[in-house]
Every structure is written in C-alpha cells, then in structure tokens.
Amino acid sequence: MTLQTETARLDAIHQAPWLLENQSSHYRRLYRLALLVGDGAMLLLAFALAYWLRFQVGITVSPEVTPVPQHYIRLVLILIPLWLPLFSLLRLYDFHYLLGGTAEYAQAFNATTSGMMIVILASFVDPSFRISRAWLLMSWLLSTGLICGNRFLLRRLAYAQWRRSRFLTPTLIVGTNQEAMALAAKLRESVNTGLAVLGFVSTDGDDEGSMRLSALDGLPVLGNMNALPRLIQNHHVGEIVVASTALSRDQLTEVFRCVTAMPQVEIRLSSGLYEILTTGMRVTRKGDVPLMSLNRLRLDPLESFLKAALDYTLIFFSLPVLVPLFAVVAVLIKLDSPGPVFYRRRVLGVGGKEFDAFKFRTMAVNGDEILARYPQLQAELQATHKLKYDPRVTRMGRWLRRTSLDELPQLINVLLGQMSLVGPRMISPEEADEYGRLKLNLLTVKPGLTGLWQVSGRSDLSYEERVRLDMQYIRNYSIWLDLQILFVQTIPVVLQGRGAY
Known part of the structure; x- marks a missing residue:
C-alpha cells in the first residue's frame, strides 16, 4: 500500500468513522449468514456425494446394506438442522476464530467429527437404526473437506474487500x-x-x-x-x-x-x-492463575506438516532430474579444480542447533591464502558476508553460483529435516550476533534453500535489508507464501541470475 493510498484511506475513515463502523457490523452479519448458508449447502452436497459414491459407484465396506433412498433423505433432513446449531455451539460462527490462522479449519474438523459421532452413537443406542458405514465415513470426509473449502473461499472474498478498504x-x-x-x-x-x-x-x-x-x-x-x-x-x-x-x-x-x-x-x-518474538503465545491455567507461555516454534503442527509434505513431495518428483544432475556437476567440479565435491558450512538451525549445510564446492581449496592477498576484500567480506568479485571462486564455481546450482546439495539437509525448501537464510554461529535480539525469531523456523531475500535481490541487497526480509517471511508465513516464492518468484530470479555471486 502506497503512502498516498494510506493517507487517503485514513482521511476517509476520520471523516466518516460511523460509516466504517456500520459497514463492519453489516459485513459481519452478512458473513455469518454466508457461512451458515454455505455450511448447509456443503453438508447437503457431502451427504449426496457420499450416497452416490456408496450406492451408485459401489465404494463400500459392507456390501450387504441395501440402499433405501427415503431413509437417507429423512436422515439428511434431520442431520443438517441438527449439525448447524452444533456448529454454532462449537463457535464456528464466532469472529474470535474466523478470518485468521488455521484454528478455524481445526474447529471445522472437530465440529464435523462431533456431528458424525452423534450419528454413530444413535446407531448404537437404537439397533433398528441401520446405516452404511461407508456412507458415514465418506460423509465425514466430504463434509469436512467441503466446509473447510467453503470457509477458505469466503475468507478470500473477505480479504479482497479489506484490500479495497471495505468493512x-x-x-x-x-x-x-x-x-x-x-x-x-x-x-x-x-x-x-x-x-x-x-x-x-x-x-x-x-x-x-x-x-x-x-x-x-x-x-x-x-x-x-x-x-x-x-x-x-x-x-x-x-x-x-x-x-x-x-x-x-x-x-x-x-x-x-x-x-x-x-x-x-x-x-x-x-x-x-x-x-522481538514472532512465535506467538498460548494461555494455560495453573490452579486459578492464567499464564502465558511462549511457543518455541513459529509454525504450529499443521503448518509444519504441510511445509514438510510440500518439501518431500517436490523432492521426490524431482529425483529423476536431480540424480543425473548431481552426477554431472560432481564430475565437472573434479575436472575443474582439485579438492572435494562438497563443501560443508557450519550453520544454525531451529532452536540454535548447529548442523553442516552441504553445498557444491565453488572455491579453491587454498581460498584463505588467496584472500589474504587482498586486505580490502577481507574487510568487505567481514562487513557484508559476501564478495561480488571473489578471487577464491573457481571457474566452475562462478557458473554454479550464477545458476544457483551450488545450493542443490542442501536438498540433503531438507531430507534430514534440518532445512526447508523455503525459509530465512541460514547463518553461521558467528553471524548470529549481528541479528541482535531478532536472532530469537530466526531460530524458530528452519532455514531455506530459497526465501524472500533470495527472490528480492539476493546478494545485491544490504545486510540490513536481508535481515528485514527474513523477519517479514517469518511473521507472514503461510503455505501459500511458500508456493508463491517457489513457483512464481524463484524460477525467474534463477534464470536471470540477478544478484548471484
């Protein structure tokens, strides 16, 4: 948002704050109504799809059940009016939980599960109440997915209105x-x-x-x-x-x-x-005393699972290309200069735990001796942790850096659970002190092969700008941001070779 846009928006707000408040109240009523109608429609669709899959497609775990359409129609007409008040009791329409974070989806899962437990309990209490187990299972899965999908789409609509300074x-x-x-x-x-x-x-x-x-x-x-x-x-x-x-x-x-x-x-x-801290807090009770506890990690369990699933899935499907590429690069490195194929750099991971990050070797093995001849470059390296013209870099190393292929061995660190495909830049133990108190934030997520600073200018950025972008990524993390960085921003930056040295 530009300064002019922000100023104009604030002027409008101060001139007519009552209008903004009325819009917000009206919007909340409409949003709750849209959620209620959408949830009802999604439940109806889920039950209908489950019936079709069970009795028309034939997906089943109990073939002896005979379909009775009237029985399932009556059941659906009872379940939807029963489940919607249950959803309200479980606070699925409470704005304390709407439009922010993953708690809304977790509560939707709990609500559909609770509703299905009522149906299962009824079948145990009343032996004459017979129902297909496959229909129950598919109804539960479909209702959970469709209700979460409905809320996801409505959330996108709400965000679009907010971007237009409405409601x-x-x-x-x-x-x-x-x-x-x-x-x-x-x-x-x-x-x-x-x-x-x-x-x-x-x-x-x-x-x-x-x-x-x-x-x-x-x-x-x-x-x-x-x-x-x-x-x-x-x-x-x-x-x-x-x-x-x-x-x-x-x-x-x-x-x-x-x-x-x-x-x-x-x-x-x-x-x-x-x-100072981006990890968030949770409130617990000890006796009658409510206490706030700091989360040690920035990502909650669901976010961590989705991030790991994305990492491992992309690596798995890339193996047919990665394995031959690794072999070719290794041979070229050995032919270009003496020394090992890989270089290990000691860096900090989650919680400050140290590990060795792998890279293809891009420097001569006697790099320290070479750099000692250039005191000015030594001072520049000490200040920025990067050299645009580094005499230690080999011919093959320059090409690897320009194409970012030198980072590929860090996929091994991803598989070991030490890094992620997307994250803040990794830092050495010595460099951590330069982050000051922000170091606490940096160590709450895994470092990444790519991230906001890499796609925003890479080594052309100042050190302060890199730190700011790392903090921005950590505070604003979402799986959608990872997908945007990976597929929308990283590929063009790598192809252009901008800021790579």
Missing part, C-alpha cells in the same frame, strides 16, 4: 512506545486483519503531555487515557489493541474498566514482546 473495523492502539508503533506498522501493513488503525492513545496522564506527541509513524495521537471513552464514542471504535509494555498496572485496569461498559468494543492485549 474494516475502526481500531485504536493504546500506547505510544516502540511496541505500540510496531503493532501499528504491522496492522497497517497486513491486508488480512480487517482493522483500520485510526491512531494512538497516549498513556500520559495530562493533556499537555499528550499534545507533545501529535503523530507517530504517520498516525495521529488522538488523545490520552482520560479521553478514551470519548474517543471510542466519537470514532465509533470497534477494537482496542493495548501495547502492554506501555501501560502501568493501574492504567491497564482502567482500560478494562472503561471498555467493560462497552460490549460492542473488543479489547486485545499484546504479548509485550511482539517486536
């Missing part, structure tokens, strides 16, 4: 410190939040202190804590995001007291470590 929820950020600014930047940058950040609320206790801060990062400081009720009313605020590190205990209590009397306003509390 956004007016939002205030309480706090003006570094965490508050990081929260505002992220919420404004992402098109999938559904929030329109109007500005900040200062934690200064007096109006004069608040007036000293007229704006932060292009957003206005609208007032202080004393003005919060008035700001919520005047700007028709639907959500408040609290930067917890910006408030004292008493101030935080006051915010909750103020918002408690406004049921239409959602209040969200940041972890206090947003700008």
Whole structure:
C-alpha cells in the first residue's frame, strides 16, 4: 500500500468513522449468514456425494446394506438442522476464530467429527437404526473437506474487500512506545486483519503531555487515557489493541474498566514482546492463575506438516532430474579444480542447533591464502558476508553460483529435516550476533534453500535489508507464501541470475 493510498484511506475513515463502523457490523452479519448458508449447502452436497459414491459407484465396506433412498433423505433432513446449531455451539460462527490462522479449519474438523459421532452413537443406542458405514465415513470426509473449502473461499472474498478498504473495523492502539508503533506498522501493513488503525492513545496522564506527541509513524495521537471513552464514542471504535509494555498496572485496569461498559468494543492485549518474538503465545491455567507461555516454534503442527509434505513431495518428483544432475556437476567440479565435491558450512538451525549445510564446492581449496592477498576484500567480506568479485571462486564455481546450482546439495539437509525448501537464510554461529535480539525469531523456523531475500535481490541487497526480509517471511508465513516464492518468484530470479555471486 502506497503512502498516498494510506493517507487517503485514513482521511476517509476520520471523516466518516460511523460509516466504517456500520459497514463492519453489516459485513459481519452478512458473513455469518454466508457461512451458515454455505455450511448447509456443503453438508447437503457431502451427504449426496457420499450416497452416490456408496450406492451408485459401489465404494463400500459392507456390501450387504441395501440402499433405501427415503431413509437417507429423512436422515439428511434431520442431520443438517441438527449439525448447524452444533456448529454454532462449537463457535464456528464466532469472529474470535474466523478470518485468521488455521484454528478455524481445526474447529471445522472437530465440529464435523462431533456431528458424525452423534450419528454413530444413535446407531448404537437404537439397533433398528441401520446405516452404511461407508456412507458415514465418506460423509465425514466430504463434509469436512467441503466446509473447510467453503470457509477458505469466503475468507478470500473477505480479504479482497479489506484490500479495497471495505468493512474494516475502526481500531485504536493504546500506547505510544516502540511496541505500540510496531503493532501499528504491522496492522497497517497486513491486508488480512480487517482493522483500520485510526491512531494512538497516549498513556500520559495530562493533556499537555499528550499534545507533545501529535503523530507517530504517520498516525495521529488522538488523545490520552482520560479521553478514551470519548474517543471510542466519537470514532465509533470497534477494537482496542493495548501495547502492554506501555501501560502501568493501574492504567491497564482502567482500560478494562472503561471498555467493560462497552460490549460492542473488543479489547486485545499484546504479548509485550511482539517486536522481538514472532512465535506467538498460548494461555494455560495453573490452579486459578492464567499464564502465558511462549511457543518455541513459529509454525504450529499443521503448518509444519504441510511445509514438510510440500518439501518431500517436490523432492521426490524431482529425483529423476536431480540424480543425473548431481552426477554431472560432481564430475565437472573434479575436472575443474582439485579438492572435494562438497563443501560443508557450519550453520544454525531451529532452536540454535548447529548442523553442516552441504553445498557444491565453488572455491579453491587454498581460498584463505588467496584472500589474504587482498586486505580490502577481507574487510568487505567481514562487513557484508559476501564478495561480488571473489578471487577464491573457481571457474566452475562462478557458473554454479550464477545458476544457483551450488545450493542443490542442501536438498540433503531438507531430507534430514534440518532445512526447508523455503525459509530465512541460514547463518553461521558467528553471524548470529549481528541479528541482535531478532536472532530469537530466526531460530524458530528452519532455514531455506530459497526465501524472500533470495527472490528480492539476493546478494545485491544490504545486510540490513536481508535481515528485514527474513523477519517479514517469518511473521507472514503461510503455505501459500511458500508456493508463491517457489513457483512464481524463484524460477525467474534463477534464470536471470540477478544478484548471484
């Protein structure tokens, strides 16, 4: 989003915040209705397809069951009105779980499974209630897949509307410190939040202190804590995001007291470590005390499974090409210069665990001696960790780097579970200190053969820009981002050889 577009959008929001709030409320009603109608239609389609597959195609585990269409029609007419309220009880229409992350799909799976368990229980309680087991199994699988698919498509439609600045929820950020600014930047940058950040609320206790801060990062400081009720009313605020590190205990209590009397306003509390850690947090209870625990890994189990499945599937289907290519490159390296075919570089993986990353050797075995002749290049290497004109690189090595084939042996690291096809750049233990506190983020995901920094300029980028892109990838990870990087961005970059040296 350009600065001009963002400014115009904010002007429109401030001129008519009531319209934005009304749009958001109207949108939520429409979205819930679309989900409800879509879920009903998907259930009907799933049950019909299961019947067709069982009794027309003949997929079965119990051939003795005789099809009685009227029996299954009555059953479907009972199940759909029964399952939809069950879905509501299991919070499938609750906006706390909609339009963000994979929790919505997990809950859809739990809901269809619970619904099918009711049917199975009924068949045990009433012996006269006979039903095809194959129909049950296929109905469960199809209903789960179709309902998740329906929600996936509706989510894409919602994101498209948000990108057009429609149906956004007016939002205030309480706090003006570094965490508050990081929260505002992220919420404004992402098109999938559904929030329109109007500005900040200062934690200064007096109006004069608040007036000293007229704006932060292009957003206005609208007032202080004393003005919060008035700001919520005047700007028709639907959500408040609290930067917890910006408030004292008493101030935080006051915010909750103020918002408690406004049921239409959602209040969200940041972890206090947003700008430092990307892994997220979970709330558990010990006795009567709710405690927040930091997730050690950035990806949840489902995301990790999908990422690994993508890695292994692509490698498996590429083996007929990769095996001969490995052999040819190995022979060419041996013919070009003396030394081993592979080079091992000690790098950091998930959790800071060290491992050897494999590459085809691209340098002369006496590279240190060669570089010692060029003190200026040594200094450049120390500063940027890259040399555009490196005297240590062999003839074959230059070609391998230009085509990125030197990275291919890292597929072995992917198969060993140490790397992924897409991820942040791998770093050595010595280099980790240059990431500062951001190192904690980098070590929560596997490093990748390719990633945002590789497809955004590779070695032509400054070191700071590489770090920023790595953090951007980690914060915004999705399986769709991996697919985009692999198939839309990586191939053109490799073919052009841009930034490869």
